[in-house]
Amino acid sequence: MNRVPLEKKVLSENDRVAAELRERFRQNDVLVVNLISSPGSGKTTLLEKTLEALPRTERVAVLTGDIQTENDANRLKRFGFPTKQITTGGTCHLDARMIDKHLADWNLGELGILFIENVGNLVCPSSYDLGEAAKIVLLSVTEGEDKPLKYPSIFFKSELVIITKTDLLPYVPFDIAKAEENARKVHPGVEVVRVSCTAGYGLQEWLQWLEVKKTAVRQEAESYV
Amino acid sequence: MHELGIAQSVLDAVQAEAATRNSKPVKVGLRIGELSAIDPDALRFSFEALTAETDLQGLTLDIEFCRRRHRCLDCATEFEVKDFIFDCPQCGTNRNECISGEELQLAYVELEEYEPSTA
Numbered sequence: 001m002n003r004v005p006l007e008k009k010v011l012s013e014n015d016r017v018a019a020e021l022r023e024r025f026r027q028n029d030v031l032v033v034n035l036i037s038s039p040g041s042g043k044t045t046l047l048e049k050t051l052e053a054l055p056r057t058e059r060v061a062v063l064t065g066d067i068q069t070e071n072d073a074n075r076l077k078r079f080g081f082p083t084k085q086i087t088t089g090g091t092c093h094l095d096a097r098m099i100d101k102h103l104a105d106w107n108l109g110e111l112g113i114l115f116i117e118n119v120g121n122l123v124c125p126s127s128y129d130l131g132e133a134a135k136i137v138l139l140s141v142t143e144g145e146d147k148p149l150k151y152p153s154i155f156f157k158s159e160l161v162i163i164t165k166t167d168l169l170p171y172v173p174f175d176i177a178k179a180e181e182n183a184r185k186v187h188p189g190v191e192v193v194r195v196s197c198t199a200g201y202g203l204q205e206w207l208q209w210l211e212v213k214k215t216a217v218r219q220e221a222e223s224y225v
Numbered sequence: 226m227h228e229l230g231i232a233q234s235v236l237d238a239v240q241a242e243a244a245t246r247n248s249k250p251v252k253v254g255l256r257i258g259e260l261s262a263i264d265p266d267a268l269r270f271s272f273e274a275l276t277a278e279t280d281l282q283g284l285t286l287d288i289e290f291c292r293r294r295h296r297c298l299d300c301a302t303e304f305e306v307k308d309f310i311f312d313c314p315q316c317g318t319n320r321n322e323c324i325s326g327e328e329l330q331l332a333y334v335e336l337e338e339y340e341p342s343t344a
Binding site: 001013091 | 234311319333334
């Protein structure tokens, strides 16, 4: 019997593709964010409001993942930015190869921000690096405030927590302070933004976060040169 | 829920390693962190389903489950994080970094040489 040490990541192939993507995003100065949440937390709606608010001159593109249907891409296409649906056909997450494949005919040099909307799932997307600058997790007030404790992996790996549907707070037994406390228990210091896409609360704060992140990514890219 | 894909990635790596050494894999060792979002039981189930009635039937899966551990940035004490309490048990500060718990790592594979053919 011969024991051979391997000491490599199970997903090393995914990580290799993700590292190549990250390098291409860096070279082209593209901010890439990976939006993750349960199904129905409002990823697509947040993107609709974001695309609506961004100036036409902003060079934005969207990749949106679902198991079936082109519905989300159709909702997002009307804002006039390049948008593509990734239909996984059953897979519960996006992986780096899917991103690579769907970027093939886009010129990254023409993009400033790429939004990746992952398949609605709080578990599996947390394992797959897509080459993004930041993972962002959304949690709606119609879910439980203990979600961060139940799904610590994704809350630990996300740089930003967006609490959505806050206009519904008067009607649901959701303790928003407790939800934030739980997110910070799992991930000390994590940033939290509260939004309501229906009422328009918090969207400026979210756009501001994007702007700051974009500047940080650019500065990091310049420091490589 | 994605344990089937993970199990397939493990088997691909095992087969690649076995092929380069022209040997038969008999055991594979993995380290799975509690933050990796992988359920060891679901992974074992997927692993058995994928290897059943194949050349790899009987391949043993050895999973080492790794708890979340942090290292204090002030006094370098290493400690297990339980119930999301991040305070250093030694000096009480909460400035620390994660050193374990995120693993999804192939640790080793055990191979045996093929029996010389008697045919």
